[in-house]
Amino acid sequence: MFETEAIRVILVVGSLCTAVFMLQRIRAAKVQIRDSIFWLVFSALLLVLSIFPGIASWASRQLGFMAPINFVYLFIIFLLVIKLFSTTVRISQMDARLQQLTQRLALAEKEREDTAAPEEGTREEQTSPPKPG
Amino acid sequence: MKLLIVIPAYNEEESLPAVIADLRAVCPQYDYLVVNDGSTDTTAALCRKNGYNLLDLSANLGLAGAFQAGLLYAARNGFDAALQFDADGQHLAKYVEPLVQELEKGYDIVIGSRYVTVPKPITLRMFGSFLISFAMRFATGHKICDPTSGMRIFGRKMIEIFAQNLNYPPEPDTISYLLHCGAKVHEVQVEVAPRLAGKSYLTFFRSARYMLTTSISILLIQWFRKNDLETGREISDV
Numbered sequence: 001m002f003e004t005e006a007i008r009v010i011l012v013v014g015s016l017c018t019a020v021f022m023l024q025r026i027r028a029a030k031v032q033i034r035d036s037i038f039w040l041v042f043s044a045l046l047l048v049l050s051i052f053p054g055i056a057s058w059a060s061r062q063l064g065f066m067a068p069i070n071f072v073y074l075f076i077i078f079l080l081v082i083k084l085f086s087t088t089v090r091i092s093q094m095d096a097r098l099q100q101l102t103q104r105l106a107l108a109e110k111e112r113e114d115t116a117a118p119e120e121g122t123r124e125e126q127t128s129p130p131k132p133g
Numbered sequence: 134m135k136l137l138i139v140i141p142a143y144n145e146e147e148s149l150p151a152v153i154a155d156l157r158a159v160c161p162q163y164d165y166l167v168v169n170d171g172s173t174d175t176t177a178a179l180c181r182k183n184g185y186n187l188l189d190l191s192a193n194l195g196l197a198g199a200f201q202a203g204l205l206y207a208a209r210n211g212f213d214a215a216l217q218f219d220a221d222g223q224h225l226a227k228y229v230e231p232l233v234q235e236l237e238k239g240y241d242i243v244i245g246s247r248y249v250t251v252p253k254p255i256t257l258r259m260f261g262s263f264l265i266s267f268a269m270r271f272a273t274g275h276k277i278c279d280p281t282s283g284m285r286i287f288g289r290k291m292i293e294i295f296a297q298n299l300n301y302p303p304e305p306d307t308i309s310y311l312l313h314c315g316a317k318v319h320e321v322q323v324e325v326a327p328r329l330a331g332k333s334y335l336t337f338f339r340s341a342r343y344m345l346t347t348s349i350s351i352l353l354i355q356w357f358r359k360n361d362l363e364t365g366r367e368i369s370d371v
Contacts, residue, residue, distance in 0.1 A: 023357040029299045033306070033354055037346050040353065097192045104191040 139203030222329030245284030
């Protein structure tokens with residue numbers, strides 16, 4: 001059992017709020033379904049942990065924790081760290097892709113401008129050193 | 134019917150020429166568009182060399198993003214229908230016409246299904262397919278024998294919705310959601326060939342994650358999504 005019933009009620013409310021918020025975002029087409037899955041599973045796990053306190057008691061006995069609630073905290077922290085890690089990797093990849101896209105768009109636009117107005121700057125080009133790349 | 138065959142291609146340089154040759158030989162009356170999904174091999178160069186109709190994405194977006202790019206092209210260029218077609222040689226051009234004919238009967242989506250008349254083999258690989266079929270039956274009341282088939286034809290209304298909105302990957306959960314919204318979906322028996330080259334991206338971990346996402350989406354999320362078919366948003370500028 002958790003020390004108090006209050007913490008279980010808070011967990012239930014928290015997990016339901018998470019799920020409702022996510023489903024609302026999906027409804028408003030503000031989040032991709034694949035990104036919402038983590039949060040829906042997360043809230044389901046919290047719900048299970050708070051409805052069946054025996055799971056936390058059992059796990060904390062197995063792991064030698066002082067109190068079941070410590071297992072609950074650790075479990076939440078663990079999930080959030082995993083999520084933070086994967087989010088960092090994804091942001092990093094997105095960053096790299098955004099750079100790549102911006103560069104390629106600029107190059108493509110330049111190519112188009114150069115072919116559209118070839119007479120401009122041709123004289124300069126003849127005297128200037130060859131372009132890199 | 135003005136049909137666009139959308140062929141998302143990621144590193145398919147080995148199989149693509151045979152796929153295009155098959156399409157050109159069997160159904161030359163239809164347009165096709167290869168969407169190069171930021172391949173790291175020479176897929177784009179190959180398309181340019183051979184003069185294939187090419188949409189070249191400069192970054193890898195994944196199947197959903199690549200297919201949506203193809204449908205944006207279809208929406209902008211006034212196509213009546215768009216067909217999702219694999220670049221790896223599994224889909225055969227001879228089944229394009231049967232799908233078109235079925236769509237013309239007034240369906241929104243027609244799926245080229247491997248298991249309408251042929252029974253589904255009971256293998257580990259098909260286990261996922263069984264589960265998704267079951268979930269769709271449960272959630273929509275409709276029986277889709279081959280929900281994971283990647284050969285599907287979409288009518289004009291679907292093209293606009295797919296091109297316009299978030300959360301429309303060409304996947305079973307989208308089909309399930311659209312059935313739920315009242316779209317008319319039908320299946321036609323087709324055969325598929327073994328892939329010509331490359332290997333499937335489905336590893337065990339990916340399959341498991343895919344199954345989890347798809348099941349949650351079909352069984353839970355679709356009840357909360359807005360009905361994009363009913364709201365009938367004005368789609369002016371795609």
